Amino acid sequence: MRRTARLLTGTALAVAAAGTLAAPAYAGEAVAPVGRPHGAPAGSLEVYPSSVAPGTQVTVNTAACGGEGTADGDSTAVGAGRFALAPSTHEREVIGRFRVPPSAQPGTYEIVATCAESGRRVTGDLVVTLVSGSQQVYPRGSVKTGIGGALGPDPVQTAAGVTALAVAAAGGTWLLHRRARGDGI
Amino acid sequence: MRRRFRRTGSPGNAAIAAVTVFALCSGLWLLRDGAGTQAPPQPSAAQAHTGGDNRSGGRAAAPALPPSPPDRIRIPSIDVDAPLTGLGLTETGSLDVPPADRKNLAGWYEAGTTPGETGTAIIAGHVDNADGPAVFYSLGALRKGSTIEVDRRDGGVAVFTVDAVEVYDGRDFPDARVYGAAPRPELRVITCGGDWSRTTGYQGNVVVYAHLTGGR
Numbered sequence: 001m002r003r004t005a006r007l008l009t010g011t012a013l014a015v016a017a018a019g020t021l022a023a024p025a026y027a028g029e030a031v032a033p034v035g036r037p038h039g040a041p042a043g044s045l046e047v048y049p050s051s052v053a054p055g056t057q058v059t060v061n062t063a064a065c066g067g068e069g070t071a072d073g074d075s076t077a078v079g080a081g082r083f084a085l086a087p088s089t090h091e092r093e094v095i096g097r098f099r100v101p102p103s104a105q106p107g108t109y110e111i112v113a114t115c116a117e118s119g120r121r122v123t124g125d126l127v128v129t130l131v132s133g134s135q136q137v138y139p140r141g142s143v144k145t146g147i148g149g150a151l152g153p154d155p156v157q158t159a160a161g162v163t164a165l166a167v168a169a170a171g172g173t174w175l176l177h178r179r180a181r182g183d184g185i
Numbered sequence: 186m187r188r189r190f191r192r193t194g195s196p197g198n199a200a201i202a203a204v205t206v207f208a209l210c211s212g213l214w215l216l217r218d219g220a221g222t223q224a225p226p227q228p229s230a231a232q233a234h235t236g237g238d239n240r241s242g243g244r245a246a247a248p249a250l251p252p253s254p255p256d257r258i259r260i261p262s263i264d265v266d267a268p269l270t271g272l273g274l275t276e277t278g279s280l281d282v283p284p285a286d287r288k289n290l291a292g293w294y295e296a297g298t299t300p301g302e303t304g305t306a307i308i309a310g311h312v313d314n315a316d317g318p319a320v321f322y323s324l325g326a327l328r329k330g331s332t333i334e335v336d337r338r339d340g341g342v343a344v345f346t347v348d349a350v351e352v353y354d355g356r357d358f359p360d361a362r363v364y365g366a367a368p369r370p371e372l373r374v375i376t377c378g379g380d381w382s383r384t385t386g387y388q389g390n391v392v393v394y395a396h397l398t399g400g401r
Contacts, residue, residue: 048254048299048338057251061338089340090256097251136297138364139280142355142390143309146377147285150223150313150322157215164212171205178198 045113045124052128055102058111061088061095064122065115070094072116078109078126085113104128225312226326227378228350228391235349244330244346244398249370250301253339255293258308258374262331263323269335271295272309280309280375288319298370300335301343301397305367308335309375312387321376325350325391333372333395345372345395352378354389363392370397 045062052058058075062085065071071085073096085096096113109126259266272281272292283292291310298304311319333345353359363373372395379389 049252059251059253059339088338090338093338095253095339137274138297138360139274139294139307140278140358140360140364142353142358143280143282143375143377144386145282145309145321145375145390146225146312146319146387147315148313148381148383148386149315150225150318151381161212161215164208164215166212168205168208168212171201171208175198175202175205 043122045111045122047111047124047126050125050127052100052126053130054100054104054128057097057099058126059095059097060085060111060113060124061090061093062113062122062124063091063093064113064120065094065118067092069115069117071096071113073098074112074114075100075109075126077111078104078128080104100126100128106130223318224381225318225322225324225378228325228327228352232327232329232350234351234394246369247344247397247399249303249397250337250341250343250400251339252299252302253337253341254295255300255306255308255335255337255343257336258291259334259336260324260327260331260374261334263327265320265323267291267310267320269293269308280307282309282311285311285314285319288314288316291320297364299337300345300372301337301341301370301400303368303370305364305371305373306335307364307373307375312377312391321374321391324374324376324393325352325378327393333374333393335372342401343370343372343397344399344401346398348394348396350391350393352389352391354379356388358389367396371395372397 043064045060045064048059048061049056060073062071065085070087071094073083073085075081075083075098079101080098083096083098085094087093088095094113094115106128109128110123111126112121112123114121254271255269257266257268267289268291270283270290270292272283272294273296275281280294281292283290288311291308293300294307294309298306300306300308310321312322312324313319327347327350329347329349331347333347335343335345337343353363363375374393374395376391377387377389378391379387381387
C-alpha cells in the first residue's frame with residue numbers, strides 16, 4: 001500500500017516537472033498556419049459547434065499535435081469526461097468527439113486536449129446554452145449569387161471572330177486586285 | 186497537281202479563295218455566337234418536386250452523421266469541385282455569399298446544420314461574377330438522382346442524392362421550404378437564377394434539394 005502511494009506520488013511529481021519544463025518550451029513557439037484555409041488555427045483547439053444545447057455531440061480538432069500523433073481530450077469541465085483524439089484525414093489534424101451531458105448547466109467551459117507525443121496542451125471554449133439546435137436562425141429570402149457576368153460576349157471569341165474577318169477581307173481584296181490585273185481567276 | 190491547277194488558274198488563287206471563304210464563314214459564326222447571351226442553364230419543369238416527392242432514384246435515406254464542418258463540395262455530373270468557406274447572414278437576414286472574386290469558391294451556412302447531420306444544411310455559390318461563369322454556373326443543369334459529395338473535416342464524405350431542382354423568384358421566395366428544418370439529413374445547394382435584367386440582375390435562385398444517401 002505504502003509502496004503504491006509512493007509510486008503514485010513519484011509519478012505525479014514527474015508529470016508536474018515535465019509540465020513545468022515543457023510549458024515554456026512551447027509558449028514561445030511561432031506557429032505558421034500555411035495552406036490551411038479551413039482548419040483550426042494551428043495553436044488552438046477548434047470546438048464545433050462552439051455553442052450547444054445540453055445533450056448535443058461536439059467535435060473538436062486541432063493541428064497542434066503535428067503529423068501522426070494522437071491526443072487526450074478532457075471535457076470534464078462540462079461533465080463529459082475524457083475522450084481520445086485520433087488523426088483525421090484532414091491534413092495534420094487530430095479529431096475527437098464527446099457528448100455534452102443532458103444535465104449540463106448553461107455557461108462557458110474550457111475543453112482541453114494534450115498531444116500524446118509532445119505533451120503540448122491546447123484549449124478551446126464551449127458555450128452551453130439552453131436554446132436547442134432546432135431553434136437556430138434560418139436565413140430569409142433569395143441569395144445574391146450572380147451579377148450577370150456570364151451573359152456578355154466572350155471577349156476571346158469576339159477577338160477570334162474579328163481576326164478571321166480581317167483575314168477574309170485581306171484575301172478578298174487580294175483576289176479582286178489580281179482579277180483587275182487580269183491574272184485570271 | 187501543279188499542272189492541273191495551271192489549266193484553270195494559279196494554285197495560289199484557289200488556295201486564297203478557299204481561305205477567304207473559310208475565314209469569312211468562321212468569322213461570322215464566331216462573332217454571332219460570341220456576342221450572343223450565354224445564360225446559365227435553368228432547370229426544366231421535369232426536375233421540380235413531384236407529388237409523391239420521394240422519387241430520388243429510389244435511394245433510401247442514410248442514417249445521420251455526427252456534426253462536422255464541411256471542407257469541400259463535389260458534383261461530378263456538372264464538374265464542380267470547390268472548397269467551402271463559412272457563411273453568415275446579411276443585415277436583412279438573407280444568406281451571405283462567398284467573395285465574388287474567387288470564382289471557384291462556395292460557402293456553407295455556418296450557424297446552421299452541417300452536411301450529413303439531421304436537418305437542412307445550406308450551401309451557396311455564385312453562378313457568375315464580373316469575369317464570367319463561376320462555381321455553380323451549371324447548377325441549373327443538374328438532374329434528379331445526381332450525386333453530390335461533401336468532404337467533412339472529420340475525414341468522412343457525406344453523399345447526397347438530388348431530389349429536385351427548382352427555380353424561385355426572389356420576390357416570392359419559399360423560405361420555409363428551402364431553409365426550414367428537416368427530419369432527415371438534407372442539403373440545399375443554391376445559386377442565382379431565373380430571369381436577368383440589367384438593373385436588378387438575376388430575379389431569383391436555382392435551388393437543388395438533396396438528401397443523404399450514403400457516407401464513407
